[in-house]
Amino acid sequence: MADDRAKLLAKFIEPLRVEPGSKVKLARDFDPGYKASFLKKKDAATVLEAGVAVLAEYQARLAAQDTWGVLVCLQALDAGGKDGTIRHVMSGVNPQGVRVSGFKVPSAEELDHDYLWRYAQRLPGRGEIGIFNRSHYEEVLVVRVHPELLDRQKLPAPARGKAVWDRRYREINDWERHLADNGFKIVKLFLNLSKEEQRIRFLRRVDLPEKNWKFSAADARERKYWDDYQAAFSDMLSHTSTGWAPWYVIPADHKWFARICVSTVLAHTLMQIDPRYPVVDKARREDLAETRALLEAEAPKGAAPDPARAELAAKARQEQAAEESKQARKQRKRMRKIGAKLAEAERPKR
Ligand code: AMP
Numbered sequence: 001m002a003d004d005r006a007k008l009l010a011k012f013i014e015p016l017r018v019e020p021g022s023k024v025k026l027a028r029d030f031d032p033g034y035k036a037s038f039l040k041k042k043d044a045a046t047v048l049e050a051g052v053a054v055l056a057e058y059q060a061r062l063a064a065q066d067t068w069g070v071l072v073c074l075q076a077l078d079a080g081g082k083d084g085t086i087r088h089v090m091s092g093v094n095p096q097g098v099r100v101s102g103f104k105v106p107s108a109e110e111l112d113h114d115y116l117w118r119y120a121q122r123l124p125g126r127g128e129i130g131i132f133n134r135s136h137y138e139e140v141l142v143v144r145v146h147p148e149l150l151d152r153q154k155l156p157a158p159a160r161g162k163a164v165w166d167r168r169y170r171e172i173n174d175w176e177r178h179l180a181d182n183g184f185k186i187v188k189l190f191l192n193l194s195k196e197e198q199r200i201r202f203l204r205r206v207d208l209p210e211k212n213w214k215f216s217a218a219d220a221r222e223r224k225y226w227d228d229y230q231a232a233f234s235d236m237l238s239h240t241s242t243g244w245a246p247w248y249v250i251p252a253d254h255k256w257f258a259r260i261c262v263s264t265v266l267a268h269t270l271m272q273i274d275p276r277y278p279v280v281d282k283a284r285r286e287d288l289a290e291t292r293a294l295l296e297a298e299a300p301k302g303a304a305p306d307p308a309r310a311e312l313a314a315k316a317r318q319e320q321a322a323e324e325s326k327q328a329r330k331q332r333k334r335m336r337k338i339g340a341k342l343a344e345a346e347r348p349k350r
């Protein structure tokens with residue numbers, strides 16, 4: 001059953017996955033407006049709810065097992081829907097098991113270290129899901145599109161130059177491989193928005209007072225660099241989608257569809273880990289039984305030794321009684337039928 005579900009999810013997300021080693025050209029390969037024909041917007045809430053429930057269940061198991069960690073990297077251009085996606089997709093999981101880290105323009109202290117330093121500090125622990133709202137990939141995106149940002153990183157001369165981007169791809173792949181080898185699954189999601197949809201969302205941010213805070217004129221000016229960003233994203237996807245940390249390109253023009261895609265990718269990742277509640281061995285079970293006996297012996301006068309257990313037993317009895325009366329009703333019905341047939345049979349023939 002779980003296997004079938006995993007297979008179904010894998011099939012659904014397969015077209016979103018960037019094949020390791022493939023050369024991506026965003027405009028040619030991925031349509032921001034795509035949505036699966038079999039899904040309708042009116043069903044979106046129901047499907048997302050199911051995804052959220054699966055995530056909640058698996059996240060609880062991930063935390064209990066305390067062996068694997070999951071790192072989700074979310075990248076998008078402004079208005080791509082990162083914040084809303086996190087809010088909706090993670091709405092059902094226990095906040096104790098999830099840590100969201102946003103990355104903005106680096107501080108002076110951060111610039112005083114190697115470029116991966118600040119990201120390494122926010123990695124999830126075992127049993128945790130860490131979400132990077134923007135990630136180390138900014139280091140080959142915004143920093144590439146705006147070379148003056150690289151200047152601010154104070155790199156020594158041999159570490160600069162044109163080779164810097166290929167080197168960063170390699171270093172990032174190596175870093176992620178190290179993490180994957182040590183029990184941290186990495187999922188990378190690029191919310192792929194069209195230029196026109198970004199324009200429309202920016203206009204809403206200008207129009208609606210409650211959205212004004214999200215908007216700055218600089219965001220709109222950044223649209224001048226649209227093609228540079230598309231090229232940087234394409235190159236990043238081509239070089240850093242790996243077997244151990246694949247990229248998924250999420251069609252982002254329809255928010256409801258993007259959220260379903262993201263929740264499906266995450267559910268699939270957790271199903272692959274398949275975390276289990278730790279099994280209690282015989283010695284531990286005996287230990288627990290002993291503890292139970294001690295606690296029950298401490299019950300005050302008149303109190304049930306174990307009120308919760310007593311309640312459970314009472315409930316079970318009630319259910320059994322209901323079940324029995326259902327059976328009794330069925331039996332009576334059957335008896336009436338048989339009785340009617342018998343009565344008919346005994347009716348004297350004319
Ligand atoms: P926001 O996520 O809208 O609050 O914006 C954060 C800003 O920080 C964006 O404009 C990013 O491009 C910028 N940013 C994030 N990481 C870096 C980085 N490593 N270097 C320079 N700017 C960055």
Ligand code: MG
Nearest residue numbers: 078079214219
């Ligand atoms: Mg912004």
